[in-house]
Amino acid sequence: MTMLKVPDHQVAGHQARDGMLGPLVDDSGCFYKPLQDDERGSTELAFYTSLSHDNRIPNDIRQFFPIFYGTQLIEASNGTGLQPHLVLQNLMSDHDKPSVMDVKIGSRTWYPQASEAYIQKCLKKDKETTSLTLGFRISGLQAYESDESGFWKPKKKQIQGFNVEDVKLALRKFVSSNPISCEEPDCSLAATIYDGTDGILAQLEKLKEWFEDQTIFHFYSCSVLMIYEKEAATAGRSAAQIKLVDFAHVLKGEGVIDHNFLGGLCSLIKFVRNILNNPRECTAKDGSPESEKKQFYLENGYA
Amino acid sequence: MTMLKVPDHQVAGHQARDGMLGPLVDDSGCFYKPLQDDERGSTELAFYTSLSHDNRIPNDIRQFFPIFYGTQLIEASNGTGLQPHLVLQNLMSDHDKPSVMDVKIGSRTWYPQASEAYIQKCLKKDKETTSLTLGFRISGLQAYESDESGFWKPKKKQIQGFNVEDVKLALRKFVSSNPISCEEPDCSLAATIYDGTDGILAQLEKLKEWFEDQTIFHFYSCSVLMIYEKEAATAGRSAAQIKLVDFAHVLKGEGVIDHNFLGGLCSLIKFVRNILNNPRECTAKDGSPESEKKQFYLENGYA
Known part of the structure; x- marks a missing residue:
């Protein structure tokens, strides 16, 4: 019988600690x-x-x-x-100090056939997180900095409170040499991890192409995991990969594309692409005022 | 002063008849x-x-x-x-007997900042129509058949009750020579109207490309109009066009793509492409049973 143990690098979901049920x-x-x-x-x-x-x-x-x-x-x-x-x-078994981000895709985590109570529960959470506005939310993450300082690994509660600017910042910190120690991420690994023919962006684009066509599955509350190893990345070897996980709410597609997943995926792609286009942009300062009324208003009288 | 009159070919929205307010x-x-x-x-x-x-x-x-x-x-x-x-x-002013379809895009017609009452009202309608499942719903349509038989123009109530199969059928009838008289549409104009470098599909694809990138506007409850003239189409001249209309619920994009519109647009594109790939398919018979439980179920015991 093999020895089983609690996974080292799980960033989201139920955890098998303190007598709880987990993987x-x-x-x-x-x-x-x-x-x-x-x-x-x-x-x-x-x-x-x-x-x-x-x-x-x-x-x-x-x-x-x-x-x-x-x-x-x-x-x-x-x-x-x-x-x-x-x-x-085990997606982490080949990794030593993996940087991992779990991104739950879809502006809606509930499916049309669900009960009214379940819909309202999910809708509330989608509104409280960035799911509704961005089409995705970060569910968990760890970004390795160094042997001395270890991982940047925000607490679950903190991640649940991420707003749009926090998400932008996290996607930058995820590919920075200094995720813990610095307010302004350097994005020094952005090109290696996000860009290039084997990078995260290319993989997301390939996935997107499939989602534009496939009508087999609809994935609710499913996550894209982004995984890479900093040591390899620093040496210029990307080896970044994405994986889909969590299929407890998959439905048959019935001839219709999964427009909910696809929309969220396209939004995530746009955020990653923005980082590649503006690696030096300081996200902490470019935030649009959250309090500003977002609907267009007539500023001058008409007629 | 120019003489104003009620438009001839309006298929959706408020109508200026019987003393009502309309365009x-x-x-x-x-x-x-x-x-x-x-x-x-x-x-x-x-x-x-x-x-x-x-x-x-x-x-x-x-x-x-x-x-x-x-x-x-x-x-x-x-x-x-x-x-x-x-x-x-006036999008109809160059037209004599336009075939027109109004497709409201987005699985969600409400925006995050809306009031709870407004959200619940829209959500109910999105669930009752195909918005939620397909990412779009048909709001109005007329398809010209001939001078003798006139237009196929289902009543508003009937269109509001369209299910997935009705939408597939309507998109076929819209490009058929026999929308009124026949249960099995011949899709004889599909290639001319939907396909080709100037066709509806190419225009929808161009719009999609913009939506993958633009973060200026978010369009809620906005429609794509598809318009063509049968006489021109029968003579092999497409002149089909799409237009976006209805901007009473447009919000600023704030750096985020309109994943709700984009997802629905991709779904519409897939439906149109399916027709081009299977112009002879009889949609009336290929329907998947609506009553079938759509979530995956374990059919055999595990372990």
């Missing part, structure tokens, strides 16, 4: 995610099963999903005995 | 739209004014908007005397 990892590159015992669990399992067998999904898109190895009964992290888990590729 | 047209190509005396009126006027003066808007995008000639006090159609009107290009 575990082993030494051989597997990530064990507890299968929720309601519709969410069955939906996520059905999605991974469908993904494995669906030959309409091109190989260069398949690489954006964690590899799925099936399900397994393992000892749950909360001491409730053997419980079914999804066995997935 | 009027003259003989020289102008369309007079009553300026609503609340925030909607001032917003629409401010938008047209801003559009006229904003040199960030490329000329090949500007052509998608009606020309704006200012405002004018004219006798209102409901007999309330002189009232301010927007003076706009």
Whole structure:
């Protein structure tokens, strides 16, 4: 029996600490995610099963999903005995000090068929975060700075309170040498991580192209993970990658594109592109006044 | 003083009939739209004014908007005397028997800053129509068949009840020789109207490209009008055009793309492209069962 332990670099979602139920990892590159015992669990399992067998999904898109190895009964992290888990590729297993950002995509995290109570609950959260305005929200992140100072890893509560300017700043800090120590991120890794034929932007664009066409799945409350290793990036090797995770709320597309995911993805792409176009811009100062009335108003009388 | 009359080919919005307030047209190509005396009126006027003066808007995008000639006090159609009107290009003035479709874009017709009551009202309508599921809804349409049979012009109530299959069918009938007389549209004009370098699809794609980048405006509850003349189309001259109309709910973009409009536009593009890829498909029969539970379910036990 392999030794299972709590993952080192999880930035969002339930965590298997202090007797709570959460994912575990082993030494051989597997990530064990507890299968929720309601519709969410069955939906996520059905999605991974469908993904494995669906030959309409091109190989260069398949690489954006964690590899799925099936399900397994393992000892749950909360001491409730053997419980079914999804066995997935551990996306961090090849990494030493990964910088990771979890971006939940979509201005709407609820789906049309959901109950009224569920819709109102999600809508409230979408309004309180940047989901509604930006089409995405940051759910978790860590950015490695150095062995001495470690990671910039804002607390969950802090991230939940991110406004538009905080999101801009976080996307800059994520690719800066000085995410902890400096208010003005230097974006020194922006070109290596975000730009180039293998960069994050190119991968997001490839994903976007698929979303303009695919009508198989609709992904609600699903995240794009952005992952890179600073040491490699500093040496000029990007090796940045994006992965899609969290499929507890995937629906059949029924011949319609996932315009909710696609819109949010395009918005994220625009933010990343802005950083590449203005790497030196100080986001802390260019904020538009949040309090300003945003609707157009007539400033002069008419007629 | 020019003689004003009720427009012949209006397919959506308030109509100036039976003593109601609505737009009027003259003989020289102008369309007079009553300026609503609340925030909607001032917003629409401010938008047209801003559009006229904003040199960030490329000329090949500007052509998608009606020309704006200012405002004018004219006798209102409901007999309330002189009232301010927007003076706009009459998009139908060069047309004899225009086929017209009004497609309201966006899965959400409300904006984040709106009042709770307004949000809930719009959300209800978005759920009752195809806005939520498709990212757009048809608000009005007429498709010319022949001098004998006239136009296919479903009633407003009927259009409001359109489901996904009705929308697919309407987009086919819109480019068919037999929209009234036949259940199975022949899509005989699809290639001429939707396809080609000057076709609707190419124009929608150009608009999409702009929306992937522009962060000036957010368009809520705004429509794409698709207009063509059957006689020209039958003779192989497309002359189909799209125009954006209705700007009573335009907000400043504040550096963020309009992911809500963009998502819906991409969805409309996909529907049009599907017709070009399968012009002979009988949409009346390919419907997926609406009643089917749409979330993925586990069909076999796990572990």
